Amino acid sequence: MPYIVTYEDKEFRVSLKGVAQNLYEVKIEELDGEGNTVSEKTYTVDIVTKDFENFSVICNGNSYEVDVEDKGENNFEVFVNGEHFAFNLMDEFRKKMEEILHGGKERVASGEVRTSMPGKVTRVFVKEGDKVETDTPLLTIEAMKMENEFRAPKSGIVKTVKVKVGDVVNAGALLVVIE
Amino acid sequence: MFKKVLIANRSEIAVRIIRACREMGIRTVAIYSDVDRDSLHVRLADEVYHIGPPPAIESYLRIDKIIDVAKKAKVDAIHPGYGFLAENADFARACEEAGIVFIGPPKEAIVAMGSKTEARRVAEKAGVPVTPGALEPLSDEEIFAKAREIGYPVMLKAVAGGGGKGMRLVRNEEEMASSIRMARSEAKSAFGDDSLYIEKYIENPRHVEVQILIDKHGNGIWLGERECSIQRRHQKVIEETPSVIVDEDLRRRMGEAALKVAFASGYYSAGTVEFLVDKNRNFYFLEVNTRLQVEHPVTEMVTGIDIVKEMIRIAANEKLAYKQEDVKINGASMEFRIYAEDPFNNFAPSPGKITALRLPGGPGVRVDLGVIEGAYVPLEYDPIIAKLIVWGKNRIEVIERSKRALSEFVVKGIRTTIPFHRLTLEHPKFISGDIDTNFANILLEEFKARRPSEDLRDMAFVVASIFEEMKELRMVARVTAAYKEGIDPWKFMGRKLQMRSCWF
Structure with missing residues (x-):
């Protein structure tokens, strides 16, 4: 089953064929919006791993050190010789099912304010029902001695404030919803 | 000489001080908070005492608790490291009252130099040039008025500050209200004092500082400069010596100016005098850091002088073993701060468990480390986990060697600034030495716009x-193994798949 990679609004189909122990033939096709192949490349890769996180790859005589972080929900962050790539990867069957179920990737730009870093909520400037403009300071989170201010992404009414002063939040936590 | 020293700090700097003590035959006492049980300094010290819960204010900043431990352990002296209580005159006083030597400057000098406004006054009086601005702590209204007088852009700075905390660049009046609020809040939580002052912002200056050593007998030397222009959020990221803009003559003039300011305040111990240098190589006094600096190792690499040991000797009333003519700058050195931060996500803090750690080695490479593999990097403290310090016969060799060393440096489980450093070392402007304090921002913009080569992608x-395929195969392998154990996993899997198809 081939895999579909979604990377920076582009889709790629990756087909694997095991040819020997640790040896794969790989085809990478870049797809257009309809799923047609725009271009393709094939590689023969020699790949070994000890821990299923760190991989040593030899391809066309070049040595690559690759680290894979499985972020869950089919999101991956991968380092190749120190270069960073973030993308979504799932097998083609699942990808199709998801598209049928969720009708593609329509996602409305939301008034959800989330934190990309873990930390402690030090101040909250708004409460539910407050009217805010774009860039109105909402709250501050402190981590590793640095305080970061979160501002409103759009103007509207504060629908919910999910945190209070003193809360410790994880990366990705929802802080405030603006409608 | 002291028999036993307490280190009132944590992580890499505590480790650094323990190392100096060890080499001098001094017994070491470390302290730790709840979240630092796994920190490297706890393992390396001779004696270790628990000091309290994670927040610094309840542990590493608790003067009473630290003095209690010092008395209990019967230490002769306390080294405060950097940050925490390093520039706290009350702590120096508390040590004195307990009959323990504070390894650092006299408390009067900490007070004078710790207040940047007072430091500026001292510098002006000593005939050292300073940047335009207000000297006193100002009210919000006064800040607005003064900013209008000296003209935007301006810098807001915490009177009690350092290390970029409570510091804000304000480009225009619209940004002022929010900047004052943030700066005051940060200053309050970092130093317990929210007083601010204001300074004219010199566009794209270079940040050059001079290391000094002064004993209690009136002897002082300068150990050359460090260039600290690679900063983000006004915090240093890369430091180097010598600075590419400093020649023999400027080095001597800055060194002499640094000693002048220090002597005028009655200073002794190790210290750092910071200057801003503009395009025309005019230098302006910025502040005195009355502590051991994070970046002290680059100076050690080129002078061969162990600054921590000298600090301890000075505290023990010894005379300086070096005269100015003994100080020779040999080669060049750079330091790369390895922060637990995600350079791919606006340098967001990245606390967490270090799942793997592989350190670089080889010629000219030094790593000052504060963590061990498997330890958790807490979110309560400064994000620095290690410093990579590289020496070479000249700047070119340092750059090539640093690239090599950084490519060997592996930290897993958390994000670090290692990729940022590697990128910096590839940048033509950095290589040519054409850098200013805005360089990191420019680099990050380019970084975001850049696309790595297709073969890497x-x-x-x-x-x-x-x-992903291996994950599935490994699941199959586990299922097969379960079968051998007498469980019928296929039946189980079949049911699970049925459930999945229902869900679909």
Whole structure:
């Protein structure tokens, strides 16, 4: 089953064929919006791993050190010789099912304010029902001695404030919803 | 000489001080908070005492508790490291009252130099040039008025500050209200004092500082400069010596100016005098850091002088073993701060468990480390986990060697600034030495716009696909193993798949 990679609004189909122990033939096709192949490349890769996180790859005589972080929900962050790539990867069957179920990737730009870093909520400037403009300071989170201010992404009414002063939040936590 | 020293700090700097003590035959006492049980300094010290819960204010900043431990352990002296209580005159006083030597400057000098406004006054009186601005702590209204007088852009700075905390660049009046609020809040939580002052912002200056050593007998030397222009959020990231803009003559003039300011305040111990240098190589006094600096190792690498040991000797009333003519700058050195931060996500803090750690080695490479593999990097403290310090016969060799060393440096489980450093070392402006304090921002913009080569991207896709396939195969292997144990996993899997198809 081939895999579909979604990377920076582009889709790629990756087909694997095991040819020997640790040896794969790989085809990478870049797809257009309809799923047609725009271009393709094939590689023969020699790949070994000890821990299923760190991989040593030899391809066309070049040595690559690759680290894979499985972020869950089919999101991956991968380092190749120190270069960073973030993308979504799932097998083609699942990808199709998801598209049928969720009708593609329509996602409305939301008034959800989330934190990309873990930390402690030090101040909250708004409460539910407050009217805010774009860039109105909402709250501050402190981590590793640095305080970061979160501002409103759009103007509207504060629908919910999910945190209070003193809360410790994880990366990705929802802080405030603006409608 | 002291028999036993307490280190009132944590992580890499505590380790650094323990090392100096060890080499001098001094017994070491470390302290730790709840979240630092796994920190490297706890393992390396001779004696260790628990000091309290994670927040610094309840542990590493608790003067009473630290003095209690010092008395209990019967230490002769306390080294405060940097940050925490390093520039706290009350702590120096508390040590004195307990009959323990504070390894640092006299408390009067900490007070005078710790207040940047007072430091500026001292510098002006000593005939050292300063940047335009207000000297006193100002009210919000006064800040607005003064900013209008000296003209935007301006810098807001915490009177009690340092290390970029409570510091804000304000480009225009619209940004002022929010900047004052943030700066005051940060200053309050970092130093317990929210007083601010204001300074004219010199566009794209270079940040050059001079290391000094002064004993209690009136002897002082300068150990050359450090260039600290690679900063983000006004915090240093890379430091080097010598600075490419400093020649023999400027070095001597800055060194002499640094000693002048220090002597005028009755200073002794190790210290650092910071200057801003503009395009025309005019230098302006910025502040005195009355502590051991994070970046002290680059000076050690080129002078061969162990600054921590000298600090301890000075505290023990010894005379300086070096005269100015003994100080020779040999080669060049750079320091790379390895922060637990994500350079791919606006340098967001990245606390967490270090799942793997592989350190660089080889000629000219030094690593000052504060963590061990498997330890958790807490979110309560400064994000620095290690410093990579590289020496070479000249700047070119340092750059090549640093690239090599950084490529060997592996930290897993958390994000670090290592990729940022590697990128910096590839940048033509950095290589030519054409850098200012805005360089990191420019670099980050380019960084975001840049696309790595396609073959690397394809390898990322290939390995992630194989990873995913292996995951499935490993599941099959587990299922097979379970079968051998007498469980019928296929039946189980079949049911699970049925459930999945219902869900679909």
